[in-house]
Amino acid sequence: MGYYDDHYEPYEQTRRKRRSGSFVSALVGAVLGGLLVLMSIPALSRWDILPYDAVPPQGAEEEPEGGNGAPPIRQNVSVDVTTAVTKAIDQVSDAVVGVVNIQEASFWSQGGEAGVGSGVIYKKAGDRAFIVTNHHVVENASQLEVSLKDGTRVPAKLLGSDVLMDLAVLEIDAKHVKKVAQFGNSDTVKPGEPVIAIGNPLGLQFAGSVTQGIISGTNRTVEVDLDQDGAPDWNAEVLQTDAAINPGNSGGALVNIKGQVIGINSMKIAQEAVEGIGFAIPINTAIPIISDLEKYGQVRRPYMGVELRSLSDIPSYHLQATLHLPPNVTEGAAVIQVVPMSPAAQAGLKQFDVIVALDGEKIRNVLDLRKYLYTKKSIGDQMEVTFYRDGKKRTVTMKLARESY
Numbered sequence: 001m002g003y004y005d006d007h008y009e010p011y012e013q014t015r016r017k018r019r020s021g022s023f024v025s026a027l028v029g030a031v032l033g034g035l036l037v038l039m040s041i042p043a044l045s046r047w048d049i050l051p052y053d054a055v056p057p058q059g060a061e062e063e064p065e066g067g068n069g070a071p072p073i074r075q076n077v078s079v080d081v082t083t084a085v086t087k088a089i090d091q092v093s094d095a096v097v098g099v100v101n102i103q104e105a106s107f108w109s110q111g112g113e114a115g116v117g118s119g120v121i122y123k124k125a126g127d128r129a130f131i132v133t134n135h136h137v138v139e140n141a142s143q144l145e146v147s148l149k150d151g152t153r154v155p156a157k158l159l160g161s162d163v164l165m166d167l168a169v170l171e172i173d174a175k176h177v178k179k180v181a182q183f184g185n186s187d188t189v190k191p192g193e194p195v196i197a198i199g200n201p202l203g204l205q206f207a208g209s210v211t212q213g214i215i216s217g218t219n220r221t222v223e224v225d226l227d228q229d230g231a232p233d234w235n236a237e238v239l240q241t242d243a244a245i246n247p248g249n250s251g252g253a254l255v256n257i258k259g260q261v262i263g264i265n266s267m268k269i270a271q272e273a274v275e276g277i278g279f280a281i282p283i284n285t286a287i288p289i290i291s292d293l294e295k296y297g298q299v300r301r302p303y304m305g306v307e308l309r310s311l312s313d314i315p316s317y318h319l320q321a322t323l324h325l326p327p328n329v330t331e332g333a334a335v336i337q338v339v340p341m342s343p344a345a346q347a348g349l350k351q352f353d354v355i356v357a358l359d360g361e362k363i364r365n366v367l368d369l370r371k372y373l374y375t376k377k378s379i380g381d382q383m384e385v386t387f388y389r390d391g392k393k394r395t396v397t398m399k400l401a402r403e404s405y
Helices: 001-044 084-095 283-296 316-319 343-349 365-375
Strands: 096-103 111-123 126-132 143-147 153-162 167-173 194-199 209-224 234-241 253-256 261-268 276-283 306-310 333-338 353-357 382-389 392-399
Touching: 084 111, 084 194, 084 209, 084 253, 084 316, 084 333, 096 126, 111 261, 143 167, 153 283, 167 283, 194 261, 209 276, 234 261, 234 365, 261 283, 261 382, 276 283, 306 365, 316 382, 333 343, 343 392, 353 365
Parallel strands: none
Antiparallel strands: 096 111, 096 143, 111 126, 126 167, 143 153, 153 167, 194 209, 194 253, 209 234, 234 276, 253 261, 261 276, 306 333, 333 353, 353 382, 382 392
16 A cells, blocks of 8 residues: 555656646647648649649738738639529510500599509511510500610500400510510420519519519419409419519519520419419410511401300399290300391391300300300301200301401
8 A cells, every 4th residue: 555655646747747748749749830831832722732722813902911900811702603593584684674654644644654564575677676565564555665674765656455365565666675585385384393583573663673483383264354343354374473473573574494485474463361473474375466466456366246244144033034044054155235247147146145055165154155266266267156045955157257446
């Protein structure tokens, strides 16, 4: 026991001294090694031994260190943020413009700028350039102007407008146009595909705004009330997107990742409980309408010459008392009026006839009839019409004509 106690303290003291000496040696070595590394970095960088460039570029701002609070070395850094999205925007943004609706003063209004929407330059021919926008953007305008990307405002001429499809075509002087948008193929669009909306939300203050989202759905159907009577007049087939579309975006471009226009932004469900639901007219649906408006100033659709009302909008009493329908007939389109000398009149249709089929395809209401007529038939086509008159089912054939305005 005495031996252990006699040698314990001297041994611990010796060990502490050795550890202290080792720490001092390590510290001195670390400092000297760090200084050597710092001094050798520029040379190693010039010899391309280091995997990075440690020498400041020519012209970089550098302030010498010295004293407490000395500013650090600063360098100018350039970062390339080019992506597929930025490339798509660069390709089409110059072709997206603002459309200014100017109205004359009247008893009901003070006149001036009634609103600002968006438009897409889609064609340049000779000294003319053509712009597609929405019908409601140019509605009731006494004068139209187009605001280009650089802020220049030029006069525009309305060539034609179609309330049913909510499309209009304008013309401006081609000398102001630098770029024309390219149309894509909206039939190949898939849910989940990334898209970009470009337009002027809330007016020219935010001109050329860009929002990004995806295609939320294709072949969506939205009821449209054209005469504001509370009853739908048309079923618009649209693309649904969650890209933010706000007032002023109407008529702007919905663009795919290639920078091609696949839709014309037209509507947004503006309800407090709904977020991220916007709609665009598919470009493949819009192209024939745009072509007619550009060439003829109107859309040339096949014409029957009848005023119609859906059976669902007629009181049940009149289904038997006035229309004399069998009890099992509850769907169809009732003829309220026939235009003299029209295709319907020449085919023998009369007031209170109830159309239930066209070319053998069931017609449930006025929307079904319009959709079949405008999408399946052309001017000059023959069409078989099945209808009820005085409780009896009949069929006639009519030759469709072009509506005269």
